[in-house]
Amino acid sequence: MITYSTCRNVEETQKKASILIEALPYIRQYNGKRVVIKVGGELIEHEDQARNLAEDLVFLKSVGIQVVLCHGGGPQISRAMKTLGKDPMFVNGQRVTDAETLEVTLMVLLGLLNQQLVAKLNRHGPQAVGLSGVDGQMLLVKQRSPELGFVGDIVNVSPTPIERLLADGYIPVIASIGIDDTGQAYNVNADIAAAQIARQIGAEKLILLTNVEGLYESFGDKGSLISSIELNDLEAMQDSSSLSAGMIPKVEAILLAMRGGVQKAHILDGRVTHAVLLEIFTPEGIGTMIMPG
Amino acid sequence: MITYSTCRNVEETQKKASILIEALPYIRQYNGKRVVIKVGGELIEHEDQARNLAEDLVFLKSVGIQVVLCHGGGPQISRAMKTLGKDPMFVNGQRVTDAETLEVTLMVLLGLLNQQLVAKLNRHGPQAVGLSGVDGQMLLVKQRSPELGFVGDIVNVSPTPIERLLADGYIPVIASIGIDDTGQAYNVNADIAAAQIARQIGAEKLILLTNVEGLYESFGDKGSLISSIELNDLEAMQDSSSLSAGMIPKVEAILLAMRGGVQKAHILDGRVTHAVLLEIFTPEGIGTMIMPG
Amino acid sequence: MITYSTCRNVEETQKKASILIEALPYIRQYNGKRVVIKVGGELIEHEDQARNLAEDLVFLKSVGIQVVLCHGGGPQISRAMKTLGKDPMFVNGQRVTDAETLEVTLMVLLGLLNQQLVAKLNRHGPQAVGLSGVDGQMLLVKQRSPELGFVGDIVNVSPTPIERLLADGYIPVIASIGIDDTGQAYNVNADIAAAQIARQIGAEKLILLTNVEGLYESFGDKGSLISSIELNDLEAMQDSSSLSAGMIPKVEAILLAMRGGVQKAHILDGRVTHAVLLEIFTPEGIGTMIMPG
Amino acid sequence: MITYSTCRNVEETQKKASILIEALPYIRQYNGKRVVIKVGGELIEHEDQARNLAEDLVFLKSVGIQVVLCHGGGPQISRAMKTLGKDPMFVNGQRVTDAETLEVTLMVLLGLLNQQLVAKLNRHGPQAVGLSGVDGQMLLVKQRSPELGFVGDIVNVSPTPIERLLADGYIPVIASIGIDDTGQAYNVNADIAAAQIARQIGAEKLILLTNVEGLYESFGDKGSLISSIELNDLEAMQDSSSLSAGMIPKVEAILLAMRGGVQKAHILDGRVTHAVLLEIFTPEGIGTMIMPG
Amino acid sequence: MITYSTCRNVEETQKKASILIEALPYIRQYNGKRVVIKVGGELIEHEDQARNLAEDLVFLKSVGIQVVLCHGGGPQISRAMKTLGKDPMFVNGQRVTDAETLEVTLMVLLGLLNQQLVAKLNRHGPQAVGLSGVDGQMLLVKQRSPELGFVGDIVNVSPTPIERLLADGYIPVIASIGIDDTGQAYNVNADIAAAQIARQIGAEKLILLTNVEGLYESFGDKGSLISSIELNDLEAMQDSSSLSAGMIPKVEAILLAMRGGVQKAHILDGRVTHAVLLEIFTPEGIGTMIMPG
């Protein structure tokens, strides 16, 4: 069988080639490096955002980047609690996780969200494996305080299962659940879990995907959206209490990761289509980048 | 510091030594071999049975046996459905899994049972990692029939994650959930999943832990409890429809596994303390053993 | 230091992301595969074409493709001969390579062209290593006929140095020189050398870069430019003598490669900027593709 | 073929399981660790003691412990000397090893005892390989004094053959013969050889099997049998000269091993059936244990 | 410090270089190959012959040949028997090995000869490790006939210890003792043991060192010394009963080895200084070579 060349739009095609070539230095820079991405529950319940994120992760893996995805699921847990007619409780502004809340948390995070993220990635072939901090005692925790119930602070990270899955070419998808040395599960903060994992596995980059445009110097002032900031300036912002409530754990996670050797961190707007690709493979970048210094 | 020998009960101690030596041929026989164990939901909700099972698995691993644990969770799923005010439906005697039932199944199996089994094993250190057939597309399924909803039949097993976890010294704990090539999760029969995994990873032995004493030649006749049976006799029983309803999928799973190269299969009473240890490491054995022939 | 976000051209940037995502299936398809590219001397003397080719090869390598570059240097050799006041001789239409011609050939291919190609690739870091068929007895030849002098036909390919350089992440750049078992160097056809190497190392694809647009069904009829053709149709064209003189060794090389297991072959216009990238990573493709069948 | 369950003594069987489970922490503790065991000639000439010892060693190996067995053969050498009508000679209380005595020593240790121990272990399959310090220059010695003849003190241990045999799953059985740099064989003390090997290969435990119940604080006072003692107390005993003649080299060997990093040492009564198993796998223990401190 | 060139005997020195170069093709031919050498007891009791043999073996190892040395010890055993006042017994011309004879055999072979050969090789550094067929069940035997006592025929060779020692750069030195599956030692013919080992480890060459000049076509006719002979001619000689008594087991061993894949065999006069080096590294060769055909 023979087909003949019809007129081809060479100009359009060559523009494509030049965009690929433009990505070349970034591809080479991150080849063989590790990137930990944390996505919040508010993003992954939008079908197309989750699908775009899955495509981005598969692209990263295809050009030789080792990717770990961490996730929480706050909105989904709250909704499930309401369905069961249970109101959230708070002590000093912190959510209390009693036994029933923990059970709902485990069912929502492990049974629904983790499984759905893994399944979406696995549409592209055997790409991902789901885990939580319970598996292989990966996230060993101790209770924060008896009043808060099953809320845990990470005291040790055992990254062996992550290391092996990365070596085998899988994307580990990790739900933010910890375990104590008696085998009891605990709820842990997903931003902090991502940061702890990032420093433990020697990640080059930590990306926090959220549903705001980035970090604002003055919370509420659209014009103060920060494009890039050095670590010491971020520390100053933390001390000055100018951070919005939602940003506090994210900034804490970023400081934790970068003091532990992670080179760069990003707060990106996960609602932007292919936000991760744009940040890593184009010179423009998006959101807020935190650099050493 | 010096302590002195008080009178020791040497006779008692030596009896212990002789029991260890009695186990020696079995330890040597199974060293480096693989054993797949399936446990039903009815057993793992008894705290002490689950704890004993965890001890048995850790013992197997400690003497060099590579263990995979598969589980379902029928009673727990049914109970959760009732709590939500939803009645099970049946078509031609087979349970229908609609979207809501699937969601409950995923939450119970992954969020509660799998996580609890892994946590119990991890009391002994980093021993186990939980997985389902969604992870790494391990259990690829197709829908059995539209009427039954999200009930899947396994069409392919991709054992890479199991192989790596075994190589790293972990016990993979696998919930009986499958995935199709669009990324949709499905309920799969846990006995069959265990059998498919056993043949795919070249297991030496498949053990089905249940809450009856074993296989009866005449269902209801206590005196007809079978101690050992050859494969062809089991096939004859299958054809003669003399099996109880609960035994039908178990016998099917055993035939599937042994035709695929698994050397021996066992139906054991999981309510007996340390049933697995007794079967593997003592000359007496318990339950029903199926041998080639 | 803090910088603030100026207005970003998000639309333009997202178009870039979509082009990267468009390349994803091709990147995944060729990841870990091998591609042999042959470039003619007429292309590599244009500085910008050589630079673009180098960028394309580095891109291929960066996304996990193992690339081998083969080259000849006909025009450069002829020019060097003329400078030395020596006229080419022909026997039955085939160029005669006497001792002096061979010496010029070796100096031009190894001293100038091979070294320049390697140097251009090495602008991007330690990317390439130059070789010829003399190294490690890679291309073992016998003399075609005494009348033609030092013109050799390949009788064996020893790919060990190529294999090791690929394993170490280098791009082997191979000049089309062979060696016989007495240690005498010979001139060999570069298209055929590329084909022999491609089949020996299990390449997925053979790309012949030339200075025409592709293969024409009727030589001289611009409208007959073939976009894709199956192997048996190409064999028919070879038998019908409808090929231009320049295409004869290229078609012979392609048949040799594809009968030896290479999956696809391409005749591309090397004058098109980033021709190799366009062919591999866009759905449009360029030039003529030869498929099995 | 079908067999039916006769009444089983479930209670008795479950007691067995609980003894296995009792051994679990010890199995896990010593898995992958190394244990050096020294057995005296007086024990291995009792057929059943040698057989029990072989079973114990095979058990240790089967649960993942790397075992090295060292042996001497004093009584057997003395008896062979007498048969040949030759009387032992002593200088300052130390036995003189002239050329003829050395020849008898080599024949008895290598030809009879080492070979018999290896053969007994190999009844259980290919378990053991016999060596002496002559092999691979493993125990390099220098002469202690010309008056004592061929009595050597170890100056270097080259453990490569031991390491490789352990890695291959063999039990090295080592006769206490050394070699000097001219290739001359020497008699060496077996307790000291075991200690030197233990520290060189990073053993966790050194066990000296002897024909007394253990170490007595007051030699001759049955009530002063020591169950456990810390290293500094043992050093005090050595200085106070309260040790029996037979215990002096054993205590010296233990101090040498534990100062070199061996964690624990034991003096056990090898006449007790399965003494090694009892010590390692039951909480009761037997004999005298020396702990750091 | 400076020294000045005195007159050097360049001619003499260059002759040395040309002899090394003459050995080059043989060094390259046998590099990485395996050679099994069997030496009889009559040779190794001459101090200088043993020392020369040791030098030859170390040379072979140094140029990359993997060497295994097998030995018997007939004369030494007989002499030891006589010393003990015990006469050899024969049944149908075959020597009877009763329990006492076996004990003497083990003591002489393992305690004296094996140890001395290893020690001589280890004068050159850690070169050799001694083994017998008892170690690792290497030579599994069954009794030839009850009348002959502990005389065994090899039924299986387990070469793992040999393979590992070769891989680690040691020369295994193997005494011709076998073991049955009850752990009983047996005397085995050393020529046959060498042949069985040679075929099992894929040796290129089997060399039998003896104290005659080679194989004579007519026993007793000095002029009929065979330089080279093809396998089928050797088989003809075996059938025609023209072999001397001493040659019968050697010819049997050679046929066994070469039918099992060994490429060449040699019967060499071990009394010639450096006989092995001469055979392997000079074009002249010595003794009788058996070639395929």
Add this chain to the structure above:
Amino acid sequence: MITYSTCRNVEETQKKASILIEALPYIRQYNGKRVVIKVGGELIEHEDQARNLAEDLVFLKSVGIQVVLCHGGGPQISRAMKTLGKDPMFVNGQRVTDAETLEVTLMVLLGLLNQQLVAKLNRHGPQAVGLSGVDGQMLLVKQRSPELGFVGDIVNVSPTPIERLLADGYIPVIASIGIDDTGQAYNVNADIAAAQIARQIGAEKLILLTNVEGLYESFGDKGSLISSIELNDLEAMQDSSSLSAGMIPKVEAILLAMRGGVQKAHILDGRVTHAVLLEIFTPEGIGTMIMPG
């Protein structure tokens, strides 16, 4: 087929064996070690000297020495320049390399000399692979001074390709061409290149083959030929300006290599047949040896 032993010259043959044995300690000493040899252009144009050198290198490789050959080609470049009617230019006594000179240098070194050396070695099988400092950016240089044109000083050595070829059993043959970070080729001094490579790959020995007998204490005084000299004495000679012009870069190279960890260096007369073999494998040695001290 049977052949019979004619009279052999045993005495002559045994002398050969004793010369091999004499080489044994040297073979063992250098086994697994690395030797870098630099040969000047004046030697390799003599057909028989080049052939002898090739034999020597193949011998070294055959006895387990890892050999790297470096070469320049001064006389051949000068002659080619003259043929093209171009005169060499000098600035302050240093040769100027303009663009045309560089082109001739590349053609002569890579196209002719490197290729011929590789081809000669490959007569003995696939022994050698040719490289230059351009390959894999092996010799990264910067320009010495603008006046001298394309003359480079080595600022970094990237030995990966050398390491891999050595590991695969090849002899790397390296032309003294460097590359700067823009991809421009430069001429580099071959003695210095050999020294830099030697220290970078941890060579034991650097051998400079030249066409004089060695180093003279008083240039011109035949009686002052140095046999051996310590490093500090050589430094004194360098300071005292008593070196001939040709020796200056060689002495500089030797000091560079030995200060970088190379154990010994040699200046040998490459016109002596098998000079390298004589130096390494006979006790006499030739030329001048530089020792630490």
